[in-house]
Amino acid sequence: MSIKELDKKHIANTYARFDLQISHGSGSLVYDENGKEYIDLSSGIAVNTFGMADPVFINAVNEQLNKCQHTSNLYYSEPCVKLATLLCERTGAKKVFFGNSGAEANECAIKVARLWASENKGEEYYNIITLKNSFHGRTITTLAATGQDVFHKYFCPLTEGFLYAEANNLDSVEALLKDNKCAAVMMELIQGEGGVMPLSCEFVAGVKELCERYNTLLVIDEVQTGNGRTGALYAYQSYGISPDVITTAKGLGGGLPIGACMMFERTENVLGAGLHGSTFGGNPISCAAGISIIERIDNELLSSVTEKSKYVFDTLTGCEGIKSVSGLGLMIGIETEADAGIVISKCMERGILPIKAKNKVRLLPPLNIPFELLKKAIEVIKEVAKECAQ
Ligand SMILES: *Cc1c(COP(=O)(O)O)cnc(C)c1O
Numbered sequence: 001m002s003i004k005e006l007d008k009k010h011i012a013n014t015y016a017r018f019d020l021q022i023s024h025g026s027g028s029l030v031y032d033e034n035g036k037e038y039i040d041l042s043s044g045i046a047v048n049t050f051g052m053a054d055p056v057f058i059n060a061v062n063e064q065l066n067k068c069q070h071t072s073n074l075y076y077s078e079p080c081v082k083l084a085t086l087l088c089e090r091t092g093a094k095k096v097f098f099g100n101s102g103a104e105a106n107e108c109a110i111k112v113a114r115l116w117a118s119e120n121k122g123e124e125y126y127n128i129i130t131l132k133n134s135f136h137g138r139t140i141t142t143l144a145a146t147g148q149d150v151f152h153k154y155f156c157p158l159t160e161g162f163l164y165a166e167a168n169n170l171d172s173v174e175a176l177l178k179d180n181k182c183a184a185v186m187m188e189l190i191q192g193e194g195g196v197m198p199l200s201c202e203f204v205a206g207v208k209e210l211c212e213r214y215n216t217l218l219v220i221d222e223v224q225t226g227n228g229r230t231g232a233l234y235a236y237q238s239y240g241i242s243p244d245v246i247t248t249a250k251g252l253g254g255g256l257p258i259g260a261c262m263m264f265e266r267t268e269n270v271l272g273a274g275l276h277g278s279t280f281g282g283n284p285i286s287c288a289a290g291i292s293i294i295e296r297i298d299n300e301l302l303s304s305v306t307e308k309s310k311y312v313f314d315t316l317t318g319c320e321g322i323k324s325v326s327g328l329g330l331m332i333g334i335e336t337e338a339d340a341g342i343v344i345s346k347c348m349e350r351g352i353l354p355i356k357a358k359n360k361v362r363l364l365p366p367l368n369i370p371f372e373l374l375k376k377a378i379e380v381i382k383e384v385a386k387e388c389a390q
Pocket of ligand 1: 100101102103104106135136137138188192193221222223224225249250
């Protein structure tokens with residue numbers, strides 16, 4: 001039986017896979033099992049920050065693998081401390097909790113918010129406001145945080161205490177804060193799975209102000225927007241707000257599983273011994289990978305992300321077959337006149353790998369994609385969007 005047949009037979013049917021088996025890659029190029037070459041425009045859903053088989057990443061991982069792969073959280077461990085120190089220095093966060101995924105990072109943030117509220121406001125202040133059209137993960141609690149009914153179906157009752165406000169509508173946030181006992185507002189700054197929908201600066205600043213007025217925490221989910229993706233190390237930095245908690249995962253480990261919940265001044269001492277944990281959290285290999293990734297996200301890389309982003313926006317905006325281009329940095333959504341799924345499959349035939357977000361063609365290339373490859377890929381998207389619209 002082929003790999004595709006065995007997959008259908010033995011892998012839980014949770015993913016609608018493309019008809020493509022990726023076997024290996026180098027940088028922003030990936031190859032299927034027959035050797036056909038593709039330009040990777042999704043980097044494993046914003047995970048492979050520096051592409052495939054990157055030598056610096058491989059070195060960092062190999063070096064750690066040859067020393068120690070795991071110790072448990074019963075002992076001190078250097079890679080874990082070094083990554084946390086680096087993250088705190090670069091963000092102003094005070095403390096970090098490491099898990100293994102975005103959902104786990106968000107679970108931690110939700111526990112921190114409820115703990116903080118029960119200590120500072122009272123146990124009845126457990127509600128958390130999230131936004132409609134958001135995505136925060138697949139566990140029962142992060143599903144509850146996710147403001148999209150389609151994900152809730154079949155899994156009720158979900159964790160109680162989540163309320164959904166309209167994105168970019170401050171009145172809707174305030175109405176919920178006024179009428180409910182709340183611990184936090186939690187949101188993505190650019191709704192990724194929701195169709196690459198950025199929040200407006202005024203809305204985000206307004207939410208921050210409301211959080212202060214109602215003495216609630218502001219939690220920013222940077223699982224997808226984080227780690228250089230939007231042209232800042234974390235997107236909140238370009239929105240100019242100070243959050244109380246941020247979460248990240250995806251690109252942090254450059255391809256290895258790691259998630260982080262970062263706590264700022266108001267929340268740094270909320271978690272105490274025995275209140276949270278994760279067997280694999282802070283795993284030395286994942287942390288060594290994370291250090292190598294964060295160290296390389298310097299100003300030079302960040303400005304190249306912004307420059308590449310500008311190229312994509314300038315090239316595609318207003319083109320035939322393209323209705324709109326949204327996003328920030330190298331997290332880009334393209335609304336095409338033709339169905340996004342059809343545009344994507346035509347792109348794949350021509351050796352380009354974008355993915356979908358709602359009704360859009362989504363681009364999340366490796367941050368170091370060479371300009372020539374990006375240009376080549378964007379030309380194909382431009383042609384395909386036009387062809388498909390006709
Ligand atoms: C992907 C994603 C998650 C979930 O991350 P997992 O690692 O799949 O658990 C949570 N929030 C946002 C914004 C995401 O994009």
